Amino acid sequence: MNEYFKKIIYFAKPYKSYAYLNIFFNILYALFSALSFVALIPMLTVLFHTGEKITEKPVYQGITSAKDYLEQYMSYFITIYSDEHGAQNTLMVMAALIISLFLLKNLFNYWAMYFITFLRNGVLKDIRNAMFKKSLELPLSFFSEKRKGDIISRITSDVLEIQHSFLSILEVLVREPLTIVFTIVAMFMISTELTIFVFIFVPISGIIISKVGKSLKKSSQKASEEQGYFLSIIEESLSGLKVIKSFNSEKAFNDKFQDSTMSFYDLNNKILNRQNLSSPLSEFLGIVTIAVLLVYGGHLVLGEGTLTSASFIAYIGMAYNILTPAKAMSKASYSLKRGNAAAERVLQVLEEENPIVSKENAIAKTDFEKEIAVENISFKYEDEYVLKDFNLTVPKGKTVALVGQSGSGKSTIANLLTRFWDINEGVIKIDNQDIRDVKLDDLRGLIGLVTQDSILFNDTIKNNLKLGNQDATDEQIINALKIANAYEFVKDLPNGIDTNIGDAGNKLSGGQKQRLSIARAVLKNPPIMILDEATSALDTESEKLVQVALDNMMKNRTSIVIAHRLSTIQKADLIVVMQKGVIVEQGTHEELIQLNGTYSKLVTLQSLE
Known part of the structure; x- marks a missing residue:
């Protein structure tokens, strides 16, 4: 047969x-x-x-x-x-x-x-x-x-x-x-x-x-x-x-x-x-x-x-x-x-083999207690390494920003932390536990992600926000919208949170879509938040509204911020400057300015712009 x-x-x-x-x-x-x-x-x-x-x-x-x-x-x-x-x-x-x-x-x-x-x-x-x-x-x-x-x-x-x-x-x-x-x-x-x-x-x-x-x-x-x-x-x-x-x-x-x-x-x-x-x-x-x-x-x-x-x-x-x-x-x-x-x-x-799955004896993990540790990782999408011997520690409750030119490997860090890809060498740990040993659903349950492209679906605002928390009440949804600085425009819509936002949210402006993405992450309420150039596609007015929403969301939360606009990460506890997959500088905004190195030049260039 x-x-x-x-x-x-x-x-x-x-x-x-x-x-x-x-x-x-x-x-x-x-x-x-x-x-x-x-x-x-x-x-x-x-x-x-x-x-x-x-x-x-x-x-x-x-x-x-x-x-x-x-x-x-x-x-x-x-x-x-x-x-x-x-x-x-x-x-x-x-x-x-x-x-x-x-x-x-x-x-x-x-x-x-x-x-x-x-x-x-x-x-x-x-x-x-x-x-x-x-x-x-x-x-x-x-x-x-x-x-x-x-x-x-x-x-x-x-x-x-x-x-x-x-x-x-x-x-x-x-x-x-x-x-x-x-x-x-x-x-x-x-x-x-x-x-x-x-x-x-x-x-x-x-x-x-x-x-x-x-x-x-x-x-x-x-x-x-x-x-x-x-x-x-x-x-x-x-x-x-x-x-x-x-x-x-x-x-x-x-x-x-x-x-x-x-x-x-x-x-x-x-x-x-x-x-x-x-x-x-x-x-x-x-x-x-x-x-x-x-x-x-x-x-x-x-x-x-x-x-x-x-x-x-x-x-x-x-x-x-x-x-x-x-x-x-x-x-x-x-x-x-x-x-x-x-x-x-x-x-x-x-029959396509999926290499990124939970191991048979994967560990359940539903809380984040201490730190994220990235130890000697190297990674390549195809032939050329995007990250080489990369090390980074993110303590609980701190905000760490990753900056650098396009192609320096910033977004790759976000992809590896969420296990969209797996590292070639080294290890990423959460609370001293290799993330490859943790149940995949539990790992992603600990992390909230807000990307540059605010991906929304042809559905109501309520259903878009409930992606990460299906049991959320209308009151919780409205509260998340307020934290994300989005309720001010949602309440004026014809059907409020029950308004359909069209294909990919095309009935809304870029700033409004991004604030809904932030509200979705807030409603999920994860202990770790990854912001991947969340404001880079916005105009100045929208950026200010979104930045307020981001600041609200990051309070008392561990955050990894991948930033293009350096003005948005000056308050970060640690700023890591990357170049071609390696760290060239790290410190606070003030410390890096005093170094008068790569970061200082990037700030100067953006100020001139």
Whole structure:
């Protein structure tokens, strides 16, 4: 069995009861599918007045003569019933029997499809949930290598493709092969030599059909990748619409998108045309087989006389009955190739190893008592080290500021403290405990983060603030807004804290969004606060309001402030000046000014600006 199919079918385990019911009704469907054609024989016998008339009830003589017994018993029943009730009444009974068999066959088919629907949609839901959960758990490094649009494509289109391809195989896995098996058994019972003759042509048809679909998986994979690419263009274009418009780049982005959709168009045409070929090709080959069958079967009826005309007509119906499941199995093999490509892309995400997880015996830690110690750490994102032998101690209740030029490694410290990335060498400790030995949720529960980009969600102010404290009351939310200097504008909004702030908070100004980010961190109430250039993107007036909010928040709290504007960190207990991943100076504002070194020059430059 296909390796991807095995992995995907694991998601069907919770729905196995539906699978069993589907199998049960498919077996009945396959059985009645064959019986409904077998039942035509006595009806045609009556209609054409063919067959030997038997007036004595036959005797069953064992399994070896079961076929002869059934034929004789059928002839006996028709003879007796026709003599008593007439040929037309016998025909009516036979017609009623056939209608009943076909009705049951279709009812069983409906119930089989009914139960498989729950399995298919359940698996679709569970894979999609697993993909989203995994996407949230994976480290930031994963998304620095993958396009967001590509991940969206995998969660939506590829998962849907799995449902259409792999899970459609579940429908044909039992029903179609059993329909063919039961029909072939019935065909052998009618005429062994005619059935053997048919089977000479079936493998030939199968070989021709299989050759058509060889390149389907490769084309499907390219199409999925192309779809991920143009979804990324959409996501990036909508996010950066202001920049695109300001640089008059609408045409450039439109051209890029149209080139991608044209490639997707060509690939999809190639895939679908190849896939669509399977059905008419299999039907044509089936008709060729039927035509050859008519010639040879006609010889058996008209020439040798070893087959009755009624049996032969029913036999033709059965032979054609094999075509439908054969076509379905042919399409399923094509679907499997498309499903392979989609499943490979989905499983790449689901099986991606997450290096940043809690250890098995991780320690629970819910309070901060003494200090943060960064000891001899070195770190690189790719090849070049961003931090080298870096050391820093942050005592409880103190404010430590990190300053330096862009690329000096300031924000990297924040990423390492929160374990968005893990260090290559050295150790980071909280209260003398390696943070890699602490439960990840507990570690991040101790830390509040306010970034330069105030990331807000398309929801109400209340729900945005409750991210870090789901049990917060309205009173606590309002109090956090007051500390963050944000309640003054929130209270004037149409619905107060229940006001929706739009996509990424675009209904608010930059300063208002940043103060909401601070209020969110205040409501979480962590003992350690990391401020990553929280005011650098603001105008002077907004900066003053936000700075007051930050000062309120940092009271009696351990804070690590990554600052671009040096005016905001003059009151820090310790200022660490960084350059290319190493500390070049450290001390208070006054001490560093007196040194007349790097920090003093930075202050002078900003004062001149």
